[in-house]
Amino acid sequence: MEVKYDEIKVIGFDADDTLWINETYFRDAEEKFAALLEGYETKNTIDQDLFKMEIKNLELYGYGIKGFVLSMVESALELSNNNVSHDTLHKILDIGKEMISHPVELLPDVVEVLKQLSKKYRLIVLTKGDLLDQERKLERSDLSEYFHHVEVLSDKKESNYQHLLDHLEIDVKEFLMIGNSLKSDVLPLINIGAKAIHVPFxxxxxxxxxxxxxxxxxxxxxxxxxxxxLKLV
Amino acid sequence: MEVKYDEIKVIGFDADDTLWINETYFRDAEEKFAALLEGYETKNTIDQDLFKMEIKNLELYGYGIKGFVLSMVESALELSNNNVSHDTLHKILDIGKEMISHPVELLPDVVEVLKQLSKKYRLIVLTKGDLLDQERKLERSDLSEYFHHVEVLSDKKESNYQHLLDHLEIDVKEFLMIGNSLKSDVLPLINIGAKAIHVPFxxxxxxxxxxxxxxxxxxxxxxxxxxxxLKLV
Structure with a gap:
């Protein structure tokens, strides 16, 4: 499909799994969680229960590591029929602390691409999740200098994007979003008349x-x- | 002390315990936590241990209910010497969920004051804590219509304020902050040359x-x- 980007003046980047690795650490945490609870259920049941718990709690806790850890604690109590050891609960809390403290690992070519694009476009970061976590990762990434603006959103629906573009006085026709999630970074933008490019993780x-x-x-x-x-825009 | 507010064009309001009740729910939660663990330690020791745990975890978890709940879980394991019942752990998770779901209770005269001031000044909300929680509270409060801008900060230090005022192109001399916390809402503003009024909770x-x-x-x-x-500005 041929898409023209001639009108684009501002490019928004998702952060997690677009600029740096994130989902991998959640998958690793889930592996550790399943190993801790393997005495109680099959791995498949553990994975499914944790996912269900996360979705059940998503409206209350939102996205991010702290809500994930609270869901792991609750799921551990449930899966073990309240027999989980306190040592295991400590280890679950530690999984969360390690995730929060994890160094930032940039994806390939990020610095070069941002450096080039920042000469011609206004670049902004649009990420969702925990405010403190995302600010911390951006600081650790050393990428701040390339961005005019950083916005942490509680969710990435059409209304969140529309509201932000209005606030930043960005014409929707001049905006291109780059991200790994079709659901969060691509479809809502297309639906409000902006452009988007999908970079799967x-x-x-x-x-x-x-x-x-x-x-x-x-x-x-x-x-x-x-x-x-760099070849497209 | 006589302070002049003639130059003020923008007024910033803290939210928790300035526009609506917040700290009271944390105190209530601490009471419930102490009652749950009263078999293991004195109330005083329980209070102190939880506070120490929160401060120890503050850099990792930041402000907000989810970090508070994770600290309660960790403190319960510690205070009980790993003997706390799973029923108690469930109840601790429930305390957090109740806090997140709690209706917003506005402080006296908030609507009238905002309505009056919004005719003459640009009003903004500057709050710290969890992004999702704060957005949710603002929505439930029905106060959004009075504010030109809402900013949730990960912390309220001088640099956070300076950065935000720069971003919003607000002259520090034309900015007045209103809040209940000397540490977060008053002193950092005075130190960067803005004005601030303290409304203790x-x-x-x-x-x-x-x-x-x-x-x-x-x-x-x-x-x-x-x-x-309304008499001062």
Whole structure:
């Protein structure tokens, strides 16, 4: 599909799994969680129970590590029929603390791509999740200098984007969003009349996955890595 | 002390314990936590251990209910020497969920004061804590219509304020902040050359308390309720 980017003046980047690795650490945490509870249930049941618990708590806790840890604690109590050891509960809390403290690992070519694009476009970061976590990661990433603005959103629905673009006085026709999640970074933008490019990450959280019918007929390009951006815009 | 507010064009309001009740729910939660663990330690020791745990975890978890709940879980394991019942752990998780779901209770005269001031000034909300929680509270409060901008900060230090005022293109001399915390809402503003008015709430979290020497010589007024603002500005 051929899409023109001539009008674009501002480019928004998702952060988690677009600029740096994130989902991998959640998958690792889930592996550790399943190993801690393997005496009580099959791995499949443990995985499913934790996912269900996260979705049940999502409206209350929102996205981010702290809500994930609280869901792990609750799921551990449930899966073990209240027999989980206190040592295991300590280890679950520690999994969360390690995730929060984890160094930032940038994805390939991020610095080069941002450096090039920042000469021609206004770049902004649009991420969702925990405010403190995201600010901390951006600081650790050393990428702040390339961005005019950083916005942490509680969610990434059409209304969140529309409200933010209005606030930043960005014309929707001049805005291009780059991100790994079709659900959060691509479809809402296409639906409000902006452009978006999909850069898949090898792992996508089940909750972020979309059905074929949601993407049918939507005009966006998919690239295999950020470096391809330099040829497109 | 006489302070002039002639130059003020923008007024910032803290939210928790300035526009609506917040600290009271944390105190109530601490009471419930102490009651749950009363078999293991004295109330005084329980209170102190939880506070120490919160401060120890503050850099990792930041402000907000989810970090508080994680600290309660960790403190319960510690205080009980790993003997706390799973029923108690469930109840601790429930305390957090109740806090997150709690209806917003506005402080006296908030609507009238905001309505009056919004005719003459640009009003903004500057709050710290969890992004989702604060957005949710603002929505439930029905106060959004009075504010030009809402900013949730991960912390309220001088640099956070300076950065935000720069971003919003607000001259520091034209900015007045209103809030219940000397440490977070008053002193950092005075220190960067803005004005601030202190509206104490009856309860202040220990971590927000300041020493006399920090306030000595700082020019700010203290009022007993928001309604007094209408006479001052």
């Amino acid at each position: 090898h792992t996508t959280w089940q909750h972020e996955q979309v059905e074929d019918h949601e993407t049918n007929g939507k005009e966006y390009q998919t690239i295999s890595g950020l470096k391809e951006l | 009856h309860t202040t979290w220990q971590h927000e308390q300041v020493e006399d020497h920090e306030t000595n010589g700082k020019e700010y007024q203290t009022i007993s309720g928001l309604k007094e603002l």
